[in-house]
Amino acid sequence: MKPKIGFIGVGIMGRHMASHLxxxxxxxxxxxxxxxxxxxxxxxxxxxxxxxxxxxxxxDLIISMVPDSPDVEKAALGQDGIIETAREGLxxxxxxxxxxxxxxxxxEELGAKGVRCLDAxxxxxxxxxxxxxxxxxxxxxxxxxxxxxxxxxxxxxxxxLCGGNGAGQTVKACNQIQVALxxxxxxxxxxxxxxxxxxxxxxxxxLSGGYAQxxxxxxxxxxxxxxxxxxxxxxxxxxxxxxxxxxxxxEFNVPLPATAVAHTLFxxxxxxxxxxxDHSAVINIIEDLAKVEARTSQE
Numbered sequence: 001m002k003p004k005i006g007f008i009g010v011g012i013m014g015r016h017m018a019s020h021l022x023x024x025x026x027x028x029x030x031x032x033x034x035x036x037x038x039x040x041x042x043x044x045x046x047x048x049x050x051x052x053x054x055x056x057x058x059x060d061l062i063i064s065m066v067p068d069s070p071d072v073e074k075a076a077l078g079q080d081g082i083i084e085t086a087r088e089g090l091x092x093x094x095x096x097x098x099x100x101x102x103x104x105x106x107x108e109e110l111g112a113k114g115v116r117c118l119d120a121x122x123x124x125x126x127x128x129x130x131x132x133x134x135x136x137x138x139x140x141x142x143x144x145x146x147x148x149x150x151x152x153x154x155x156x157x158x159x160x161l162c163g164g165n166g167a168g169q170t171v172k173a174c175n176q177i178q179v180a181l182x183x184x185x186x187x188x189x190x191x192x193x194x195x196x197x198x199x200x201x202x203x204x205x206x207l208s209g210g211y212a213q214x215x216x217x218x219x220x221x222x223x224x225x226x227x228x229x230x231x232x233x234x235x236x237x238x239x240x241x242x243x244x245x246x247x248x249x250x251e252f253n254v255p256l257p258a259t260a261v262a263h264t265l266f267x268x269x270x271x272x273x274x275x276x277x278d279h280s281a282v283i284n285i286i287e288d289l290a291k292v293e294a295r296t297s298q299e
Contacts, residue, residue, distance in 0.1 A: 002026050006059030008052055008075050010041045012231070014065035016129035017155045019044050024154045031055045057085040062092045068240055069098040076106045088114030093148060097121045099244050100166040103139065107165040116144050119165060121172035122156065125232040127219060133157045139168030173248055176241040180262040182216040187283035190225065190294035200225040201296035220280040225296040229281040236275035239266040
């Protein structure tokens with residue numbers, strides 16, 4: 001018998017993930033602080049939850065997909081949170097991207113109430129959520145991972161147990177380093193070429209056929225050179241992730257010089273009012289500095 005799933009946070013990513021679970025035949029209770037987001041999922045067949053506490057009381061397994069560490073702490077441990085109706089055997093899977101230390105804290109405090117916990121952040125952006133091709137990095141007990149894996153398989157393709165509680169978030173931090181640096185590298189390449197008079201479409205074509213090719217380039221490159229920055233993943237959320245990365249690096253005394261540059265560029269994005277644009281819009285900062293737009297003239 002399929003477990004009844006509570007889904008907390010049905011925004012840009014969560015709404016698609018929840019919809020896949022509904023399509024797979026899971027009974028779903030949804031909750032979001034944004035009424036319009038909640039109404040969208042309810043219109044697709046989910047029951048409406050009144051709070052995180054209410055969702056927990058009515059579910060066998062809870063998934064959360066919320067913006068940041070404080071949001072997870074509030075949903076899990078705060079007033080009207082999961083902990084208020086926590087019970088032996090309840091499963092909690094947080095798929096947000098948060099600080100590893102917070103994931104461990106939540107697992108310990110809910111664990112004291114008998115709740116079994118996984119941290120399972122994702123990569124792939126809105127495109128991956130829409131197509132159910134997310135990469136899912138999981139931290140927690142292996143037996144619980146195996147129990148929940150069929151649910152993960154509805155939402156993603158690459159699903160890997162990374163270690164104990166918190167390990168999924170650590171790997172997600174590593175992922176966000178690489179993604180940020182890919183965006184910055186692509187931006188610098190396109191801006192340099194454009195400043196020298198080469199059409200960015202030509203640069204994209206050449207780089208995509210060689211060692212410089214990345215998934216970032218495949219998915220966002222064609223949109224970037226047309227100046228299309230509708231968010232698949234908002235810059236302000238990647239900035240949040242970079243803050244987590246820098247704090248985690250400080251905790252473990254690990255120097256991240258290139259990531260520090262990316263962090264500065266994303267700080268400039270928010271300062272310039274571009275936080276709601278896609279994270280590929282970091283190219284705008286390089287363009288401002290170089291006084292050129294890396295846009296294609298080709299159709």
